[in-house]
Amino acid sequence: MADTPGSKRATLARVAELAGVSVMTASYTYNRPERVSEQARAKVLAAAEELGYAGPHPSARSLRRGSTLALGVVLGEHLTYAFDDPAAVAFMAGIAEVCAERGFGMTILPITGEPEDAERIADAAVDGFVVWTTADDDPTLAAVLATRRPAVIHNGSRVRGLVQVSIDNRAAARAVGDVAFAGASRPAVISHPLSRERVASITRGAELGELGDVGFPVTRDRLAGYREAAEEAGTPWSDVVVAVCARNDPAEAERAATALLTSPGPPDAIAAMSDQMALGVLRAADTLGLAVPGDLAVTGWDDLPAAAGAGLTTVHQSMREQGATCARAALGRRPRSSTAPWSLVTRSSTR
Amino acid sequence: MADTPGSKRATLARVAELAGVSVMTASYTYNRPERVSEQARAKVLAAAEELGYAGPHPSARSLRRGSTLALGVVLGEHLTYAFDDPAAVAFMAGIAEVCAERGFGMTILPITGEPEDAERIADAAVDGFVVWTTADDDPTLAAVLATRRPAVIHNGSRVRGLVQVSIDNRAAARAVGDVAFAGASRPAVISHPLSRERVASITRGAELGELGDVGFPVTRDRLAGYREAAEEAGTPWSDVVVAVCARNDPAEAERAATALLTSPGPPDAIAAMSDQMALGVLRAADTLGLAVPGDLAVTGWDDLPAAAGAGLTTVHQSMREQGATCARAALGRRPRSSTAPWSLVTRSSTR
DNA sequence: CTGTTAGCGCTTTCAT
DNA sequence: ATGAAAGCGCTAACAG
Numbered sequence: 258m259a260d261t262p263g264s265k266r267a268t269l270a271r272v273a274e275l276a277g278v279s280v281m282t283a284s285y286t287y288n289r290p291e292r293v294s295e296q297a298r299a300k301v302l303a304a305a306e307e308l309g310y311a312g313p314h315p316s317a318r319s320l321r322r323g324s325t326l327a328l329g330v331v332l333g334e335h336l337t338y339a340f341d342d343p344a345a346v347a348f349m350a351g352i353a354e355v356c357a358e359r360g361f362g363m364t365i366l367p368i369t370g371e372p373e374d375a376e377r378i379a380d381a382a383v384d385g386f387v388v389w390t391t392a393d394d395d396p397t398l399a400a401v402l403a404t405r406r407p408a409v410i411h412n413g414s415r416v417r418g419l420v421q422v423s424i425d426n427r428a429a430a431r432a433v434g435d436v437a438f439a440g441a442s443r444p445a446v447i448s449h450p451l452s453r454e455r456v457a458s459i460t461r462g463a464e465l466g467e468l469g470d471v472g473f474p475v476t477r478d479r480l481a482g483y484r485e486a487a488e489e490a491g492t493p494w495s496d497v498v499v500a501v502c503a504r505n506d507p508a509e510a511e512r513a514a515t516a517l518l519t520s521p522g523p524p525d526a527i528a529a530m531s532d533q534m535a536l537g538v539l540r541a542a543d544t545l546g547l548a549v550p551g552d553l554a555v556t557g558w559d560d561l562p563a564a565a566g567a568g569l570t571t572v573h574q575s576m577r578e579q580g581a582t583c584a585r586a587a588l589g590r591r592p593r594s595s596t597a598p599w600s601l602v603t604r605s606s607t608r
Numbered sequence: 609m610a611d612t613p614g615s616k617r618a619t620l621a622r623v624a625e626l627a628g629v630s631v632m633t634a635s636y637t638y639n640r641p642e643r644v645s646e647q648a649r650a651k652v653l654a655a656a657e658e659l660g661y662a663g664p665h666p667s668a669r670s671l672r673r674g675s676t677l678a679l680g681v682v683l684g685e686h687l688t689y690a691f692d693d694p695a696a697v698a699f700m701a702g703i704a705e706v707c708a709e710r711g712f713g714m715t716i717l718p719i720t721g722e723p724e725d726a727e728r729i730a731d732a733a734v735d736g737f738v739v740w741t742t743a744d745d746d747p748t749l750a751a752v753l754a755t756r757r758p759a760v761i762h763n764g765s766r767v768r769g770l771v772q773v774s775i776d777n778r779a780a781a782r783a784v785g786d787v788a789f790a791g792a793s794r795p796a797v798i799s800h801p802l803s804r805e806r807v808a809s810i811t812r813g814a815e816l817g818e819l820g821d822v823g824f825p826v827t828r829d830r831l832a833g834y835r836e837a838a839e840e841a842g843t844p845w846s847d848v849v850v851a852v853c854a855r856n857d858p859a860e861a862e863r864a865a866t867a868l869l870t871s872p873g874p875p876d877a878i879a880a881m882s883d884q885m886a887l888g889v890l891r892a893a894d895t896l897g898l899a900v901p902g903d904l905a906v907t908g909w910d911d912l913p914a915a916a917g918a919g920l921t922t923v924h925q926s927m928r929e930q931g932a933t934c935a936r937a938a939l940g941r942r943p944r945s946s947t948a949p950w951s952l953v954t955r956s957s958t959r
Numbered sequence: 960c961t962g963t964t965a966g967c968g969c970t971t972t973c974a975t
Numbered sequence: 976a977t978g979a980a981a982g983c984g985c986t987a988a989c990a991g
Contacts, residue, residue: 268984279962284986294960311756315733316676317984319667320967325733327715340701350691357718362732364678364715367708381713382666382676382733405662619968630978635970645976668968671983 267310276304287313319382327362328352328587329383331401333391335368342505344531344559344576345389348411351580352387359588368397375400385587387411387580392453392472409587411579414474420592422583424599426475429558429572430482434528436570436607437556438490441526445498445517446483447510447538449476449530457503459516462487463495476530479558483528498524502534510537518545518553525553526607532557532564532571539567539606555606568605574598618661627655638664670733678713679703679938680734682752684742686719693856695882695910695927696740699762702931703738710939719748726751736938738762738931743804743823760938762930765825771943773934775950777826780909780923781833785879787921787958788907789841792877796849796868797834798861798889800827800881808854810867813838814846827881830909834879849875853885861888869896869904876904883908883915883922890918890957906957919956925949 273283278297285293286301293301304310319325330352332339339345349363356363364383368374378386378400385407391398393414401408402419410421438444450456451465452472462484471477484494500513510529517524518541529535535557539549547553557564560573579597586592624634629648636644637652644652655661670676681703683690690696700714707714715734719725729737729751736758742749744765752759753770763774789795801807802816803823813835822828835845851864861880868875869892880886886908890900898904908915911924930948937943 269986270984280984281963281986282961285961288986292960297961309756311754312730313986314671314984315731316667316670317967318731318986319733320665320671320969320984321986323967325667326728326731327733329713340697340704346691346697353691353716353718356716357720360718360724360728362680362715362717362728364713365704365707366713367704367711369708373711377677377711377713379663380666380669380677382670382678403662405660620970621968631968632970632978633976636977639970643976648976664970665968668983669970671968671985672970674983 267305267308269310269313272301272304272308272310275308276300284313316382324384325362325382326360327364327383328356328584329378329381329386330363330365331378331386331388331397332365332368333389333395333397335370338504339365339389343533343561344505347576348389348580348583351575351577351582352584353580354577355581355584355588361588372396375403379404385409385592387583387587388413390473390475393474394472395453407587407589407592409583409592411583412475419594420586421594422579422586422597423475424574424579424597426478427482427485429574429599429601430479430528431485432482432601433556433558433570433572434483434486435489436601436603437528437554438486438492438526439554440608441490441524441554442492443498443522443524444483444487444490444492444526444528445500445524446480447513447527447529447534448480448499448501449473449505450503451476451501455503457501457509457513459498459500459513461495462493462497462499465499479530486528505531505533507533507537507540510534511541512537514538514541515545518542518547526555527553528556530558532559532561532569535569535571535606536563536567539569549606550608554608560602564602565604570604570607571602573600573602618656618659620661620664623652623655623659623661626659627651635664667733675735676713676733677711678715678734679707679935680729680732680737681714681716682729682737682739682748683716683719684740684746684748686721689855690716690740694884694912695856698927699740699931699934702926702928702933703935704931705928706932706935706939712939723747726754730755736760736943738934738938739764741824741826744825745823746804758938758940758943760934760943762934763826770945771937772945773930773937773948774826775925775930775948777829778833778836780925780950780952781830781879782836783833783952784907784909784921784923785834785837786840787952787954788879788905789837789843789877790905791959792841792875792905793843794849794873794875795834795838795841795843795877795879796851796875797831798864798878798880798885799831799850799852800824800856801854802827802852806854808852808860808864810849810851810864812846813844813848813850816850830881837879856882856884858884858888858891861885862892863888865889865892866896869893869898877906878904879907881909883910883912883920886920886922886957887914887918890920900957901959905959911953915953916955921955921958922953924951924953 273280388410390412412423557571624631739761741763761772908922
């Protein structure tokens with residue numbers, strides 16, 4: 258049989274030898290069957306069967322062909338979070354769609370936060386990369402760039418000539434912030450992490466200064482937009498309370514919102530950077546018996562299916578479409594940046 | 609600069625040449641820095657920089673090394689569905705966890721339903737496969753087997769000596785069915801598809817006969833368990849209404865349930881093969897003004913987070929853990945089948 | 960239709 | 976510490 262302990266892995270050469278044909282005839286049997294006689298074909302197949310030959314070796318093929326037919330996906334510090342976050346999942350679905358269309362595999366790279374991450378990225382058998390939202394100083398980003406393979410970053414920074422796909426986060430934040438903070442006298446923000454350390458905190462705009470220290474470009478841009486909105490509504494940025502959540506998770510946001518709402522001078526409007534977090538805020542308001550939007554206006558971001566059910570005013574964007582756009586760009590010869598569409602969805606959670 | 613149009617992709621040989629050292633010194637610079645003098649190292653790195661050399665070619669390395677450090681994941685007929693189904697997402701998260709731990713990439717293979725699927729599986733640069741629930745006659749399964757690489761199938765059939773990971777679906781269906789159908793006189797089932805064609809239909813147990821035609825082993829086993837439960841509760845299987853949904857989706861299940869519940873002699877108990885579908889059933893009952901469990905008992909499967917909120921009696925299982933188990937098995941030398949745990953969670957949707 | 964030659968880019972011996 | 980040879984397994988390019 259095929260897999261007897263002593264036998265090496267079968268190769269095309271051995272198959273050809275056993276079949277009594279040249280290696281090329283054997284190769285053609287697999288790659289261009291039409292160029293091989295029925296006879297030769299049968300002999301090769303029989304030999305393959307006997308040796309337990311499973312077909313051409315993928316890595317050898319890739320080497321020869323010069324491409325791997327796989328797209329790499331880099332998901333930030335914690336691989337598994339990606340599957341827990343609905344927005345990330347939608348994004349990956351978009352990538353998957355394009356990959357399937359083009360017959361590409363989609364290789365999700367293991368990111369653990371350890372230094373080996375960089376090596377693994379360098380050694381990944383992929384033709385290009387899509388990088389999910391990250392901070393400017395993410396070593397992962399540097400590693401991707403160092404491969405010199407086509408790479409597209411989603412929601413990254415505008416600097417450095419990186420190719421990227423993103424919406425205009427500042428403008429969207431300004432728009433949703435205007436609605437969130439309309440008629441409010443104590444606006445607050447629930448924010449994604451400011452840096453890769455992902456520390457949770459409750460601060461005021463004053464401490465965030467010019468936002469230059471905010472490592473995540475998305476977060477920085479959104480804060481800038483909210484800031485404009487708050488100032489437009491009459492509250493100086495320095496007075497705006499900003500609660501930073503370490504994770505994009507309703508439970509954590511609920512705790513943060515509860516803390517804000519039970520403090521002296523509680524907010525009467527909260528703009529959250531995701532629907533996930535906004536849903537947590539709504540839960541907190543409900544528990545505390547606050548009327549939305551009467552006592553508290555709330556906005557989210559993403560327009561997840563759950564947002565409609567909750568009557569949440571939010572920023573609509575299609576993560577799935579953005580994922581697809583990233584994938585298409587990364588699979589192109591010369592990827593180009595692009596700006597994705599968004600829209601404001603006004604529902605019953607705002608005044 | 610590096611990427612001038614005329615220049616070929618830099619190789620280690622060219623770097624070595626420019627650095628004035630042998631190829632091996634250049635190679636060691638990347639792989640065993642400790643065996644290279646500081647001097648040589650510097651020259652090599654400088655040459656690499658100048659040529660825009662991005663490091664060793666991954667496919668060439670894989671070829672040499674004999675392994676790809678990536679695990680393949682085959683997700684059934686429609687790649688993108690996988691990201692829409694919470695159970696599938698949890699399963700993938702489990703795989704991702706193990707891959708990250710071991711420094712493996714996770715390559716999701718594009719499955720479109722076309723014949724090329726098989727070629728792509730054969731050509732995937734992965735060391736092993738995990739196959740998500742599928743039918744016995746899925747060509748994809750055959751393709752995976754043909755690679756002779758380690759493969760583990762989740763929720764597959766017990767035949768053919770395939771390595772697989774699964775819970776005891778028959779026993780679990782029997783258990784949840786016993787609760788669902790307790791005190792019911794007209795039990796019904798909402799089922800996953802019976803075959804890869806995924807045709808939706810409403811039939812009775814009578815037409816399903818001995819279940820031998822049911823292509824999906826999971827579905828077959830669960831039907832067998834429900835059947836026992838129905839008979840135990842006093843209804844012959846031939847009278848049990850079985851609504852087959854094409855997709856695992858609340859909306860479709862809601863329509864099916866509405867059809868059943870508005871027909872003459874409507875069911876007074878519905879066992880659904882997933883929480884997703886059970887949630888659709890609950891919605892239908894709510895719309896029709898039926899009391900649960902008074903007028904209608906409902907059970908689901910999976911114990912998704914949403915099941916607890918809905919008070920749904922269901923079968924608890926950890927898809928995440930099962931994904932991890934599959935991955936660990938597939939990355940092992942000699943994968944072995946294993947049976948995963950499950951438990952019955954009784955809530956308020958049953959009598 | 961079949962075969963020969965020449966690598967794809969790298970790293971494992973085994974010297975020196 | 977460095978290098979020469981050999982070959983991982985395959986296929987494009989060109990004969991015949």
